[in-house]
Amino acid sequence: MAVTVSPTPNPNALKFTVGTDVGGPKTFIPGQEIDDPIPAAIIALDGVTSIFMTADFVTVTKDTDTSWDELRPAAQAILVGHYGD
Numbered sequence: 885m886a887v888t889v890s891p892t893p894n895p896n897a898l899k900f901t902v903g904t905d906v907g908g909p910k911t912f913i914p915g916q917e918i919d920d921p922i923p924a925a926i927i928a929l930d931g932v933t934s935i936f937m938t939a940d941f942v943t944v945t946k947d948t949d950t951s952w953d954e955l956r957p958a959a960q961a962i963l964v965g966h967y968g969d
Contacts, residue, residue, distance in 0.1 A: 887960055887968045896933075897945040898956060902967035908938035925962045931955055 890899045910923070912935040918924040923935045926942070931950025936943040944959050946952070 887963045889956060889960060892943065894945065896948060897943055898952065898959075899941050899943050900960060900963050901941045902963055903940055904967055905940060906937045906942060906967075908936075910937045911935070912937075922962065922966050926959050929955060929958050932959075 887903075888901045890901065892899050906922075912918055912923040912927050914927055914933065916927075918927060923937060923942075926932060926935055926944060931946045932944060932955070933947050934945045936945075942963060944955075946955055
């Protein structure tokens with residue numbers, strides 16, 4: 885299944901639906917030790933402030949100074965590489 889991206893009520897957060905169980909609920913923030921390679925790769929992207937994983941989706945939140953133009957495709961590529969087709 886393709887990874888789909890949806891807006892949330894927060895303009896600084898996007899919901900990435902991956903179509904398979906991601907576990908959770910789990911929240912990750914920068915500076916936290918993360919033993920899962922998927923959230924570790926996303927949290928390493930410039931501007932990411934948190935990741936929330938539960939059910940079949942991942943919500944990525946960014947800081948206000950970062951544009952979704954580069955962040956969205958980078959996060960989506962990481963998720964597609966693991967969950968997508």
